[in-house]
Amino acid sequence: MERTMVEMTPEEKAQFEAFQKEQAKKAHQEAKREQRKQLQEMTDEVMSEAVAELQECHDRLVSSKKKVIETFSTLMELRKEVNEEAGKKEQETFMFTNSEGTQRIRIGYNMSDSYLDQVEEGIAKVKAYLESLAKDEQSKELISLVLRLLARDQKGNLKASRVIQLGQLAEKSGDEDFQEGMRIIREAYRPTRSKLFIRCSIKEPEKEWTDLGLGIGEV
Secondary structure, eight states: OOOOOOOOOHHHHHHHHHHHHHHHHHHHHHHHHHHHHHHHHHHHHHHHHHHHHHHHHHHHHHHHHHHHHHHHHHHHHHHHHHHHHTTOOOOSEEEEEOTTSOEEEEEEOOEEOOBOTTHHHHHHHHHHHHHHTOOSHHHHHHHHHHHGGGOBOTTSOBOHHHHHHHHHHHHHHOOHHHHHHHHHHHHTBOOEEOOOEEEEEEEOTTSOEEEOOOSTTOO
């Protein structure tokens, strides 16, 4: 191919080089757009199949859980009756284990601590009493440790187990204000429960219990 020499001024050369850079930039951007387009097309191809398979897995898992819960429903009712006759409190979670001790199923509700607004009155009474006991640095530090039993969790609720500990201290103290504050806190307690759950565990010889992954997000 015959070449033609073109003479340019410095200004013309600079303009030409800028033009080349701009064209190269546009070509690069166009190539990236094409890559993104191809990537999205590939994603679309596998997405519907993957979602359909996971949906089928989810539906099958839900169906299996419901079937197991229905199967154990009679046993759970019988367990409740036995517990009531024995004077035990209402049961929220049931655990069943086979005779060999190799299979275990737990069905029930997780309980979350929750309180009515009146709990604030009880907390104020308890704090006022405890803080009145702080006479020096040592006692202040001790009271501070006790007050941690009234620390709230991430959801803003008191931990029932800590309230029980504080209640035991109140009974030992013999102070009416302290005890009244704890009564208000206990009366404000309104535990809430989660959705019904089911967990299955298996145990091989000389090994620990292993939970089966029954959550759709578990791999």
